[in-house]
Amino acid sequence: MKRSSVIPGAAPMVPLWRQPRVRALVWQVALVVALLAIAVWLVTNARQALDERGMTSGLGFLFNAAPFALGEAFFSFRPGSEYIDAIAVGLGNTVMLSLLSIVTATVMGALLGFARLSRNVLVAGLAGAYIQAFRNTPQLVQIVFWYSFFTLMPGPRQSWSILDLAFASNRGLMVPAPEDGGVFLAVVAMLVVGALLAFGISRLADRHRRRTGRRWKLQKVAEITAFLLPAVVTWLVAGAPSAWSVPELKGFNFVGGATLAPEFLAIYFGLSFYIAAFIAEIVRGGLVSVDAGQIEAANAIGLSRSDLYRKVMVPQALRVIIPPLAAQYVSLVKNSSLGVAVGYPDLFSISNTVLTYSGRTIEVLCIMALIYLALSLTIGAAANVLNRLVQIPER
Amino acid sequence: MSGPASFALPTHSPARASRIEVRGPLAFARSHLFPTRTTGIATLILGAMVAVALWHILRWSIIDAVWYSPDGSAACRTAMGACWAVIAEKYRVILFGTYPYDQQWRGVAIVAVWLGWGVVSATNWLAVGTRLAGWTIVYVGSIVLLAGGVLGLEPIGTDLWGGLPLTFVIFGGTVAGGLPLAVLLAIGRRSQLPVVRLLCVATIEGVRGIPLLALLFFAALILPLFLPPELSVDKLIRAEIGMIVFFAAYAAEVVRGGLQAIPEGQDEAAQALGLGYWLRMRKIVLPQALAIVVPALFNDIIRAFKNTTFFSILGLFDVLGATKAALQDPEWVRYGTEGYLFVFLLYFLICSAMSRYGASIEQDNQSRLRRAV
Incomplete structure (x- = not known):
C-alpha cells in the first residue's frame, strides 16, 4: 500500500464530511429544520381542528364575563366578573395555601427530623413511623382520605367539640376567630417584622462580641423588646380590640368564629403532612452530615446543648438542607394543583372551570402552566440566594 | 516564693472501677427511655398518650369493627367501630x-x-x-x-x-x-x-x-x-x-x-x-x-x-x-x-x-x- 505523501506543516486534507465542526453544524441544522417542520405540521393540524369545530383563538376572552360561581377560600369571586379575575383568585388561593402549607410542613418536618435522631427510642420510633407512613403512600390518596374523613364526620349537632372552643363536623372545622380580622393580621405581620428586627440585633451583638470580646449586657432585653414592640404598638394604635368570636351551635349550624371548609382542610393536611415527612428526612440527613469532630470540639469547649445546635450544627446542616428543601417546596406548590380532586378553588381547578366555560383549552392551559413555571422558578431563585448566604466562605 | 516542685498528687489516686457495659432490656430502657428524671417523666407522659391512642385505634379498628355484613350495610350502621x-x-x-x-x-x-x-x-x-x-x-x-x-x-x-x-x-x-x-x-x-x-x-x-x-x-x-x-x-x-x-x-x-x-x-x-x-x-x-x-x-x-x-x-x-x-x-x-x-x-x-x-x-x-x- 502506498503511503500518502503529506507535506510536513500543512494540514492533511480531511474530507468535508469527516470534519467534526462541519458534522456538528449539519446535524444541528437538520435537527432545527426537523423540529420546525413538526411544529408547523402540528400547528396546521390544530388550526384545522379549531376551524372545523368553529372555535376561535386569542386571549381576548380573558376580559369576558365569567358565568360561574366558585367555592369560598382565601379570596372570593363574584359571578359575572372577568375570566382574568377568576384566574387571579385561583393564583391567590394557590399562593396562600402553599405558604400556609410550607410553614406547617417546615415546622413539622424540622421537629420530626430532630425527633428521629432523639436518643429516646419512643420519640425516635414515633417519628420514624410517621415518616414511613406518610412518605410511602401517594399524596393524592392522603388528600382524598382527609376529604372523605372530614365530609363523613357527624353533622353540626353531633360535632366533636374541642374544649367547647372549636368544633369539627361535616361542615368543616369551626375555630374561634378575632372579631377584627384586619387588626389581627396586622399584629401577626408586625410579629414577623419584630422577629426580623430581633434577629438583626442578635447579629449586631454577635459582631460586637467578636470584635471586642464583650457581650452587650442588655442583648436579651433588646431582642425581646424588638420582637414584641411593633406588634404591641400596632395593637394599641388600633384601639386594643380583644373580642374573639367563638363558634356556637344555633339551630342546625354554627354561628360565629371562622370556618375551615373540608376542601381546604383536605388539601392543607394532604400537602403539609406529606411534605413534612420528606422534610424530616432532609433535616435528619443534614444533621447527620455534620462532621462528628465538630460536635466533639463543641462539647470539649463546653458549649451548651442549645449553643451546640444553634451555633455549630444548624449552620453547617443548612448548607446540605437548603437545596433539597427548595425542591420539596416546588413540589408542594405544584401538587397544590391536586386541590382539583376535592374541589378546592386553586389555580388548577379554576383554570379547569375556565377552560370548560370558555372553550379556550390551549390558551387557558398555557397560561396556567406558565404561572406554575414562574412560581417554581421564583422558589428556585430564592433558594439559590439563600444558599449563597449560608455557604461557608472557603479561603 | 517558688511554687511546689511538682503539681502531681503526692499519693496514688484510688483505682477507678472499669466501665462495665450493662446489657439487657432493663439497662436499654434506662439509657434510652429514662436517662434523667425530666426525660423519664416526659417519656411516661408520651407513653401514656401513645397507649391511649393505640387503645382507641385498636378498639375502633378491631374490637368494635364489623367484618362482615351480609345484608347491605345494615350491620355497620349500629356498630361503634370500623366497617371493614x-x-x-x-x-x-x-x-x-x-x-x-x-x-x-x-x-x-x-x-x-x-x-x-x-x-x-x-x-x-x-x-x-x-x-x-x-x-x-x-x-x-x-x-x-x-x-x-x-x-x-x-x-x-x-x-x-x-x-x-x-x-x-x-x-x-x-x-x-x-x-x-x-x-x-x-x-x-x-x-x-x-x-x-x-x-x-x-x-x-x-x-x-x-x-x-x-x-x-x-x-x-x-x-x-x-x-x-x-x-x-x-x-x-x-x-x-x-x-x-x-x-x-x-x-x-x-x-x-x-x-x-x-x-x-x-x-x-x-x-x-x-x-x-x-x-x-x-x-x-x-x-x-x-x-x-x-x-x-x-x-x-x-x-x-x-x-x-x-x-x-x-x-x-x-x-x-x-x-x-x-x-x-x-x-x-x-x-x-x-x-x-x-x-x-x-x-x-x-x-x-x-x-x-x-x-x-x-x-x-x-x-x-x-x-x-
Missing part, C-alpha cells in the same frame, strides 16, 4: 375496576405474576439481564392478557381496564418508556452541540416546573387537537405519554448526576482508542453512570408508582379511581374512611417494599465501593 365489610363487599371493584366480572381472573393472574416476579427480582438468584428480560415478557404479557383478542380471549377495550392491573401497567410503561428518554435527555444536556443542549435543558426545566396534572391535561386535552383526526390516540396512551415525559425529566437530572461522577479520563481514554460517540456512551460511560444512580433512581421510580393515582383525576379507573367509583354506592358511601384506609395500606405495602429494595441496592453499592478501594 365495605372492603369485603367492594374489593373486586377496588382491585379490578370496571373490568368485566367474569374475566377478572386475568387481573388476578397479572397481579400474581407481577408480585411473584417482583419478589424473584429482589433476590440475586438470576442475572440482571434475565430479570429485565423477564420484566419485558411480564409487561407485554400483561397488556396482551388485559386487551385480549388473541388465543380465544375476549377483546376488552382500554376504557374498561381498571384497578391494580391498570396501575401496574401504567407504572411499568412509565418506567420502561421514561428511562431511555431520561438517558437521552441527560446525555443531550451534556452534549457539545449547543442546539441539542439548549433543547434538552428547556425540556427538562420546563417539565419540572409545571405540575404533573397540568402535563397530563396537556396530553389528554391538547394533544388530540394537534394531531390529525386519522391519527387519534387512545386516552390511556395519551395520559401515559404525559407520565413518561414527567418521569423522564426528573430521572434525567438523576442520570446527569451519575454522568458527572464519571471521571473525564474514562471518556478521553475511549476517545484515544478511536471509539465513536455512541459507542463510548454505550460501552464506557453509561454502564458506569447508571450503576451509580440506580439507588437514587429508585426514589423516582417509587414516585412514579405513587403518581399513577393521578389517573383517577382524568377519570380512569386505577386503584384510587376504582375505589372512588366503588364508594359512590349510596349503600356504602358512609364508609369511605375505611375504603381509603385500605387503599392507603395497599400503596404503603408496595411502596415500602420498593423503598426497602432500593435501600438494599444502595448498601450493596457502598460495600462494593469499599471493597474496591
